[in-house]
Amino acid sequence: MYATPVVAYTNAGICSLRKQDVVNAEIYFQKALQIDPLSNTAAYQLALIQFKRNDAVSAKKTLQNAMLSQPTPDMLWLAIQIARTVGAKDDKQVLLWN
Secondary structure (H helix, E strand, O other), rough: OOOOHHHHHHHHHHHHHHHHHHHHHHHHHHHHHOOOOOHHHHHHHHHHHHHOOOOOOHHHHHHHHHOOOOOOHHHHHHHHHHHHHHHOOHHHHHHOOO
């Protein structure tokens, strides 16, 4: 019913994180990404949750689409951390997500 459901779900996820309710935050960010897979904020926040949970493979998958459209510095830094965790050997692999 919202004009911008992606924004509503993303904001609900951020509010959930502020309440330290990671479970619901993850659900809200996933719903936002189902509507708009290129949503930078939702992708970054969900990937960060996954990465902190030591699930770098899921975090990489979550962040990949959003990295195609104007990645933020925070997204780039998280992408580097994820790539190194999943075994990237050099900067080229980090940038190409090989």
